[in-house]
Amino acid sequence: MLRGIRKASSNWLGKAIMMVVMGVLILSFAVWGIADIFKGFGQSTLATIGKTEISTEQFRQIYTEKLQQLGRQFGRPLTMDQARAFGLDRQVLQQTIAEAALDEEARRMKLGQSDAEIMRMIYSDPNFRGVAGNFDPARFQATIRQFGFTEQRYIAEQRRVSLRRQIAGTVSAGLEPPKVMIEALSRFQNEQRTIDYVKLNAAQAGTIDPPAPEALAAYFEDRKTQFRAPEYRKISFVVVTPEEIGKWSEVSDDEAKKIFEQNRSRLGTPERRQVSQIVFPNAEEAAAARGRLVGGMSFEDLAKERGLNPSDVDLGTIARSAIIDSAVAEAAFALPEGEISQPVPGRFGVALVKIGKIEPGVEPTYESVATTIKKEIATEQARAKVSDLYNKMEDERGGGAGVIEAAQKLGLSAVTINAVDRSGRLPDGQPVTNIPRGIDVVSQAFNSNVGVENDPIQFNGGYVWYDVLEVTASRERTLDEVKDQVEAKWRDDQITSRLRTRATEMVQKLDQGGKLADEAVAVGSKVETAKDVRRDASLPGLPASAITAAFRTPKDAVGQTAGAGGSEWIVFRVTDISVPAVDLASDDIKKLKDTLQRGLTDEQVAQYISKIEQTIGTTINRAAFAQVTGANN
Template identity: 25%
Template sequence: MLNVMRKSANSWVIKILLILIAVSFSVWGIEGLRNAGRDTPVLTVENWSASQGYIRQSFDRFLREQKQRLGNLPLDNPMIRQQLRQQFLQRMVDEQLMLHSAMQMGLTLSPKGLQKTIAEDPTFQLKGKFDDALYRQLLRQNRLDPKTFEQDTLVRHARAHLAQGLTQVATTPTLLLDDALKQESEKRRVALLMLDQATLASVDDPGDEALRAYQENNRDAYSIKQRVKVRYLLLDAESVRDELKVDEAKIIAYYDDNKPLYKTLESRKLRHILAKFKAGDATAKAAAQKKIEDAKQRIANGESFAEVAKLLSEDVTASQGGELGVFQRGGGLVERFEEAAFTLPEGKVSEVVESPFGFHLILVDHIDPAGTRSFEQVKPEIAEQLFQEGAGEAIYSKSIALEDMLATADSLATIGKELNLRFKETGWIEFSKLDETVSIEREAKFHEVAFSTLKGERSTLVELANNRYFVLEVTDHEDATLKPLAEVRAALLAAYRQEKAQTQAQELMDNALKALNSGSSWEEVAKSHAPFQAQAPAPFTAMDKESKVPANVRQAAFRIALDKPIYEKVISEGNHRYILKLLEVTPGTVDTDMLANSQLQAMFTNMLGNEMREAFMAWRRKHAEISYDPKVFNNL
């Protein structure tokens, strides 16, 4: 929809909007930036830098996020892995550029502002007021300390405040909205020249020498990574548990003094049926209302709510019988929906409810009333909390004793036994496999120490977050080595052939595009190579879900004009390559009522703001001082 932004990038409207960015911020206090790690930086963005360990740990978190969002990813696939590395690098850079820009503009919180922000967070409130005990308890449960949380809050607020300023620079000019709506219904007819690389002749086996060279150029995918074996001592809360016993009287007293902490709000398990309609379309709205009334009647006639939801609901929850999950008031439901859901008795179906998403029927499956958790329910939780509160001083005292004993010639096993510390000898630990949720052996700091300590030597005592200490000795070390060719030859050959086929396909299409731009006719170029396929797809809109033309090809068709009809680049989509020629443009039309629709204006203003934000970030990337170590990123 907003390709009109790109078409109009040099217009006076866009220039004025870009200028407005500079004056759309309020002034806040200034807070320093943090560097991520103290070792040699492998990524630098302006005056911020990150160590290798920090980058590896952050990349592993990024991979877990992608797995949760996209399901099982074939991370061993070199092409997918490389795409993920590039996405991760850009995200790291963009986050720091946003923060750096916010700092330059003075968009950070003052100490009083930070205190106010945290105090007004409902998560940390009881009866509408900030509760310090609840605040610290929730941080402990999430393995955070106030200093770290408050610093992260400053960073998040600075980025958010800048993003808000970038995306709310102005109301949408009517002329721009009119152009965008016309473009949404505009149709384009194109000619395509397509090459499927699978139709090219198979690449010959190049022999062992060439495959070994290919393996050398792609070491991260076909090597045994640098690895070490270590033995170590860990000092943490478990090391002092036997020495610190929490008296039950203290647990009871804490419960009596803090009962409000253990109150639970009423929660409701909800289902719904949704009939959607497009804002401003009276005919669609009437059809949606009839559909929801029909659904209501079918339920009244005896059909189950879940079955009717499966048949009629237009929400993604339809296949689950409309099940939305469990909610409390203020849990993210839109106002009208929440009000209806929380006034219904259990097992009853609501009247028709209209929301920004459409028309709904709501069913309350189950109600868990508000109450207070009993002492027996929370006793283990309180006991652990009181133990953790007292553990810090005991751990620190024991760390002093440990440091003194490390000066002796005693073995780590002997020291661990005397101080009741956990002692472990590991198997091989690979340098790149980090996951702080598994164990200390997967934390970035542990890896930094393990891989910087020489074989046979002992590290100093190292402090970690959350009152933890470790010391280690490296018992064995192996540098990264290529896997035996026989072990990976089949995989190497497949990847080699895939890469060569991609290169061959790209060269053929680049030459074809060059011939077209030099005056050769479309028909001549289409016949110049047997694998080329000339296609004449049906006209399509930019967001045409029914079109068989790939989305990125459709998007490219809306970036060119009839006076220069051939798209400037070869377009890749999987194993296919496309050359695109624009043949015809059918102008779109606009319903004048839609221009006055407030919901549509708000949606477009939001989308325009996102485009403005991306334009700002592109400008920042172009002018920022950014450097990184490609070897480190290529081995993630």
């Protein structure tokens, strides 16, 4: 439930489903919070960890929410079958168990967290800020209620997450990647290769005559499953979110101007100044140093004399709010450009402040931000309407009304899709366009059936109700129905086969001393060059498969690989390999070190969690797990 509220766990999603799922570490969920572990869920228990029970229904909710989260991330639903193929089912189970293990360990160690600290965390959470930018109790209550929390339960969950962080921080304290590891990975990442290559495409495959009818029929018979018509479902749904309802709301200029005046400083661009400071232990030393500066000594020379680096002195070009010491901030923003302050008693000593370039702030006009403010106000006001419409929709559904009928009674717009497959495509192969991005209503519909009253999907602070109206079963198509597709696939296979054969012949000639330029001319192509390519490079015209193959090939050796799709093949020679020197002080190395340190931390805490699980005992109800994740379907 907290996954939708808290941003702490947002970093474990990537750009592609495989990278996302395989890149997730158990630790990131166990420490930062992903599940809500409950006791006393009756007889249906999916797992026990020490004295903690995870019920089947609780895990079902966690797992469903994870699928929905990935669906919103990628703009298309993730089916149960896809999730199992990527190992998501096992990972979510492991993550949930790991959380419970850390909670058990926190109880054993008698760790605690004060109410004051928990409240500070809640008050500072940007998810609970209203239009004015401050903590909004009404928004807090509405948000946690949206995710199924009472105030007491949400505070208890925050306390558990905080205790997990305490344990993880203690276990991983002092870890640092060794220098030899940093250097080895840097050399691996930064190695560069230059390759000469020749592309073979359909032109090099030669003329391909149409297949004989009997040959096409035999080809189709061997591959019937590839051309099978998928299952389609007719579905209807209605979306009720603050953003949607906010579109119907009218906000007056008086309301918007009031918010504008309250937040004028936040909406504009604040004045920024180039600030330098030197801190002294007492006022006497600071006064003496100022005298020398007034006498002609430069700020930089004084800093060097005191053994300070430029980074110790130069605060950069910053806004007033970015200066931690309020006394220094007040002095810095009272001085004219180029001036040096009198000694300033601050939190960390007595400071001398010098002002460089001043960038004036920009005051916003009401007209420039009116539209944005009105939208925010309308969305904020709509949150209460969402709750009201939720109750009314549930009442209508409870009385037997379908989604379309209930929506009509409440003046809402329902959407009907006559036929959609599991991947979100219409019978013509085009993706559905009238489902808002991030709503996984298709995958939910394929987990339901005609006549089933479905629970609404939580989405963007609101809800999505849906019905399955009709199911069209999957079936085998006849050759006549898909003849064009079969012919196109047959032709692609012929091209691929011929290109692979021609590329193999070219490689054999090159291995025997032939020249790549001569072979390119012989096949009617040309030699292209890619210089200083890194293994993670993305180059136009050169597919990733060719780069990967080049980094498996020794210098001066040749190789071949498939190109873009099946209609391209690439023959290449590696002409140069270079490895830049490792600069341990560079920003890239610092970033690499941080990445390695996070990895070591994750591994250390994961091992610690594993030991806890072994010590306190873990049992899993495999049958319940299979039932929740669809393995029994």
